[in-house]
Amino acid sequence: MSTSASLPEGSAAAQGPDTDPTVIDRLVKANQEYASGFSDPGMDARPVLKVAVVACMDARLDLHDALGLSLGDCHTIRNAGGVVTDDVIRSLTISQRALGTRSVILIHHTNCGLESLTEDFRHEIEDEVGQRPSWAVEAFRDVDQDVRQSMQRVRTSPFLLHTGSVRGFVFDVTTGLLREIDPA
Numbered sequence: 001m002s003t004s005a006s007l008p009e010g011s012a013a014a015q016g017p018d019t020d021p022t023v024i025d026r027l028v029k030a031n032q033e034y035a036s037g038f039s040d041p042g043m044d045a046r047p048v049l050k051v052a053v054v055a056c057m058d059a060r061l062d063l064h065d066a067l068g069l070s071l072g073d074c075h076t077i078r079n080a081g082g083v084v085t086d087d088v089i090r091s092l093t094i095s096q097r098a099l100g101t102r103s104v105i106l107i108h109h110t111n112c113g114l115e116s117l118t119e120d121f122r123h124e125i126e127d128e129v130g131q132r133p134s135w136a137v138e139a140f141r142d143v144d145q146d147v148r149q150s151m152q153r154v155r156t157s158p159f160l161l162h163t164g165s166v167r168g169f170v171f172d173v174t175t176g177l178l179r180e181i182d183p184a
């Protein structure tokens, strides 16, 4: 895959939906409609179900619908892959120590974009911009194994209060079903 950020001026790609300047206007307009029917739910910041969800940022994964969650139920921590990185541990630490969550559910999914990348991605970026990112790509070949590794990172974190209630799943983007991963 190309990592180039530059597109020829006037090219079809440069005018595609990914460069549409009106998309944010559309979101802001939708918010105005949302707010017009919104009433203060009077909620505390502490998640009602005392659970944190760590999931991939994939656009096909609607966590609230897929897990039957409502406003205020959970913390949602998302990144590329749903990988447990240092920054996810930072959020989980705050979630547990300051805001009372006790369980963690990890959700990767089928057909994830990270399966088609390798750590070469960082080197390609370095070649292009002259600086190597400090972060790992966290690409993976085996989604089940990556869920296991993420569970292990939560379980072994010295910063978390609750590491016993951690379960990991793979969401099938074609059926909507979760498949649990055995941590062993």
Ligand SMILES: [Zn+2]
Pocket (backbone or CB within 6 Å): 056, 057, 058, 080, 081, 082, 109, 111, 112, 113, 114
């Ligand atoms: Zn993904």
